[in-house]
Amino acid sequence: VDQTEERHSKMYSPHYSSQTEDKNLQSQECTIYKKSFSQMSSLNKHLLVHRTDKLFNCAVCNKSFSMKLQLKRHLLVHSNEKPFECFLCNKSFVKKAYLITHFVVHSNETLFECSVCNKSFYRKNDLKRHLVVHSKEKLFKCSVCNKSFSWKSGLKKHLLLHSDEKLFKCSVCIKSFSRRSALSKHLVLHRNEIVFKCSVCNKSLSTKSYLNAHLLEHSN
Structure with missing residues (x-):
């Protein structure tokens, strides 16, 4: 019986135990590699490494x-x-x-390098998108007024100005706008205005809806 088999035999013998000669020592030891474990469960898990049968x-x-x-x-x-x-x-x-x-x-792939800042990209399309950062060229042009934009999203937002669709309506004067930012600027004009006057008591209100609600008070 060679040394390895002797170790296996010793390890799985019914007489195997932790270091019994020192009862105060809590660690459990692998007899093959002399590796110690604080818990028996950890030792048992480790011993599977040495087993020849695979479960x-x-x-x-x-x-x-x-x-x-x-x-x-x-x-x-x-x-x-x-x-x-x-x-x-x-x-x-x-x-x-x-x-x-x-x-x-x-x-070993060829990298696509930016000639401006030397940043490299694995894909040509990534380099192309990156170059817009350095470029003054505006690739996206408005077909109505020829204004140009660096990004397609900028052109798309701009085209709303030329569109008949005006989604943002002023609650004071019912004027409509293509962009929310344009409506916000417009509302500043009404901030200090009092444009709706009650024909019954001459009270002034800032919006038509407030006037309508006020008129209900007179109807009662």
Whole structure:
């Protein structure tokens, strides 16, 4: 019997115990690696590493594992779940180790470098979007008044000025506006105005709705 088998035999013998020669010592020791544990449960978990029999079998491919966690990780291979995604090409992987290996593919790729600030990008479209920051060129032009914008969203907001659709209405004079900001500026004009006067008692009110509510008082 070689030394390793002797250690295994000793470890699983009915006489195995914690360090009985010192009753005050609370640690539990692995007889193979002389590693100590504060709890017996931790020692038992560790001892599975040395066992030759593997208790957890994969129901798909019959591969066996000493620990349940190992089986759980292995089962990802058979599932459609791929939680580790490459941020460069969006390819997904079952294991983080596979993702790390995959990054080598991108390491030899040509980077697209900004000629202004030397910032690099893996994708040409990302560089193109970045260049707008440095550029005075305004790519999005209004077909009505030829005003130009750096961003499509800016043009879209501007086009509302030329649209017949005016969604923002003034509650005082019923005037309408294409943008909320334009309505806010307009409302300043009415802030100190008193434009609606009661024909019964000459009381002045700031909005038509207030006037209508006031007139109900006279009807009673």
